[in-house]
Amino acid sequence: MAEQAQFEELARQLSAVGAVKRDLGRILPHACPAGAAAVLMLLSRDGDMRMSKLAELMAVDMSVTSRHVAHVAERGWIERSPDPADKRSRILRLTPAGGDMLVELSRRSTELLAERLSDWTTEDVGELIRLMSRLRESFDCRPVPAVPPPPLPVPLPLSPPLATTTTRTPA
């Protein structure tokens, strides 16, 4: 278990990586902003899936996913076929044109990262990937327990309830 000062610094660093993300965003084609690129990347990596699954992987509300998906579908980069098993659902699939776009995206981001990280070792990059991936998991897999834990012996300082892990707009 780490201490308070470390958590504060971690929060700062998380805020700071935004600058790196913006740099990466600036090299994207005008027609394919970050949200659209994420859709293509995930469909390529994890295969065909439904909207709800994609929203979960992107960790955003499904309404947001719906907009990104509409964007890439309009450009012919993915197809939305009806799900025979559930007529409410649609199955998303990358098209060849989407694959081409993905190759281009990958080329650009790789070019930028290779330049900026030219003095990083494979191990360094791997460790960063590992830790960021674990960070994401630590935040994801924390559903509010079905049965609330017993109240603490000492009342905690007045604070709002922690954010839930909800990704879906409540009906």
Place this chain on the structure above:
Amino acid sequence: MAEQAQFEELARQLSAVGAVKRDLGRILPHACPAGAAAVLMLLSRDGDMRMSKLAELMAVDMSVTSRHVAHVAERGWIERSPDPADKRSRILRLTPAGGDMLVELSRRSTELLAERLSDWTTEDVGELIRLMSRLRESFDCRPVPAVPPPPLPVPLPLSPPLATTTTRTPA
């Protein structure tokens, strides 16, 4: 030097940490969104400074900084005093009220991180901080060389110029 597949994965993870940042953002007081919190945090950590310095630390355009600073100044969390040495400039300083807000922010983010990262060791967190910090540095300190490097022997694949490191709107 790392390879292409690794860079692609790194780009994915960078996109994915957005979810963590959003979780942290959800616990902020309504009056103090992420941008405002960053201003307070940096003034506390690095002391009084001018707008331009703050913009550099936040790695955003000064126009963006100006808005965030105006927001926190309106709420009395910072003061903007004229710089005697340069009348165009303003020196930003955290007020006691700003310090109080910062304590509250820190308490909330620490509470959330302590819960989510309860199974992380101090070393793990430290290593993640170190690597993220280095990542930020690798992107920052890469001004386009004043004298363009000699052309490469083999022409690179057709690609747009890489993003510059500019943080300021060109006049």
Place this chain on the structure above:
DNA sequence: TATTGTTATACTCTATAACTATA
């Protein structure tokens, strides 16, 4: 009734560009 997905609306963050006041 509950769930899947869409759309309308509002808010935050960001960059660009035009502007001012100093240097």
Place this chain on the structure above:
DNA sequence: TATAGTTATAGAGTATAACAATA
């Protein structure tokens, strides 16, 4: 002429809520 900072505007990303179609 150049720099520090402000403001107006536009674009991307996100969440909430209301809705339609189906389970």
